[in-house]
Amino acid sequence: MVELDAVTRRFPNGVTALDAVTVAFPAGTFTAVMGPSGSGKSTLLQCAAGLDRPTAGRVTLAGQDLTGLSERRLTLLRRDRIGFVFQAFNLLPALTARQNVGLPLRLAGRRPGQGTVDRALTAVGLLDRAGHRPHELSGGQQQRVAIARALVTGPAVLFADEPTGALDRATGRDVLRLLRTLVDAHHQTIVMVTHDPVAAAAADRVLFLTDGRIAGSLDTPTADAVAASMTGLGAAAEVAA
Ligand SMILES: Nc1ncnc2c1ncn2[C@@H]1O[C@H](COP(=O)(O)OP(=O)(O)OP(=O)(O)O)[C@@H](O)[C@H]1O
Numbered sequence: 001m002v003e004l005d006a007v008t009r010r011f012p013n014g015v016t017a018l019d020a021v022t023v024a025f026p027a028g029t030f031t032a033v034m035g036p037s038g039s040g041k042s043t044l045l046q047c048a049a050g051l052d053r054p055t056a057g058r059v060t061l062a063g064q065d066l067t068g069l070s071e072r073r074l075t076l077l078r079r080d081r082i083g084f085v086f087q088a089f090n091l092l093p094a095l096t097a098r099q100n101v102g103l104p105l106r107l108a109g110r111r112p113g114q115g116t117v118d119r120a121l122t123a124v125g126l127l128d129r130a131g132h133r134p135h136e137l138s139g140g141q142q143q144r145v146a147i148a149r150a151l152v153t154g155p156a157v158l159f160a161d162e163p164t165g166a167l168d169r170a171t172g173r174d175v176l177r178l179l180r181t182l183v184d185a186h187h188q189t190i191v192m193v194t195h196d197p198v199a200a201a202a203a204d205r206v207l208f209l210t211d212g213r214i215a216g217s218l219d220t221p222t223a224d225a226v227a228a229s230m231t232g233l234g235a236a237a238e239v240a241a
Contacts, residue, residue: 001027001156001189002048007057009043009212017043019212020057025157028187030179032200032221034230035209041193042161044209048191049082049159050074062156079108083150083158087165089142091134091149097121098130101148108153120148123186124178140171144178151182158182160192164199176202197226208233 002025009018017040025031025048033041046052047059050066059066062081066074091100101120102112121127124144134142143163150158160179164172180202182188192203200206201223208215210233218229 001025001062002191003058003060004044004048005058005060007044007047007054007059009040009047009052010055017212018047018054021209021212021214022057023207023214025189025191027189028183029205030183030190030203031192032203032206032226033191033193033209034195034197034200034206034226035215036233039209040212041209043212045159045161045191045193049084049157050078079104080153081156083147083153083155085143085146085150085158085160085163087162089134089139089146089166091142091145093134096131096133097126097137097145097148100134100145101152104149104153112152116152120152121145123151123182124148138171139167140174143167143171143175147175147178147182151188157189157191160190162194163192164194164196169198172196172199197223197230200226 004021004023006020006022007018008016008020010016021044033044035041043052047054050061098117098121102117105112118127121130124147126141126144126148129137129141137145164175167175176199179190183190194200201221203221206218206221206226208217208229215233216229218225
């Protein structure tokens with residue numbers, strides 16, 4: 001569903017955040033991206049989502065080459081084909097859950113049909129809270145509203161940057177279970193950046209980044225195996241330094 005082909009992102013300050021990264025995120029799979037601070041995880045997500053432009057290489061999303069797309073075309077593509085969830089839920093406090101979820105459709109100039117919005121709320125198990133404002137919801141519930149908002153346009157890919165970072169363990173686990181269900185039951189494609197081995201274990205595959213390069217991957221990960229790999233990466237990075 002998303003392919004990066006030799007993607008390099010070099011910043012004007014000389015930092016190479018991504019160094020010729022080639023990777024594919026197939027449809028209906030859940031991938032976790034891990035690595036030490038500064039290894040390029042967020043940059044990878046931003047390039048894959050068309051929020052940032054690679055210095056070199058090619059990103060293809062749902063069959064469309066993003067290279068050379070105008071800002072306007074990229075904006076439309078992001079609006080219609082990509083869902084994004086962040087650590088901070090970024091809900092509008094004055095709007096109800098239903099209104100927050102309908103917002104991307106309104107911004108796209110579409111009238112949010114109640115059916116579409118309610119389907120997204122049902123998918124995250126919050127239809128009974130549709131009339132509540134964010135302050136009337138728990139952190140986990142707010143994140144689930146944010147996920148429903150990201151899903152309402154039927155995106156080709158859902159990108160999540162530390163989606164459980166602001167949640168306690170039990171609530172985080174609920175959100176991860178929800179992401180897993182979206183993949184298993186709805187064939188959603190998900191790419192998630194996380195620091196947490198337990199969160200990464202919800203994915204089908206973990207990609208490890210160091211210094212802007214893919215240092216390895218782990219299929220059908222367990223939290224222990226992920227933690228062991230991370231320790232190995234840290235040791236390898238120390239040796240390299
Ligand atoms: N806009 C920018 N300008 C210059 N350098 C940047 C910019 N954004 C990121 N970097 C640098 O690129 C490298 C990769 O950053 P990135 O945010 O992708 O790492 P990360 O793995 O997501 O880190 P963290 O886990 O701390 O969020 C870092 O060295 C960072 O300082």
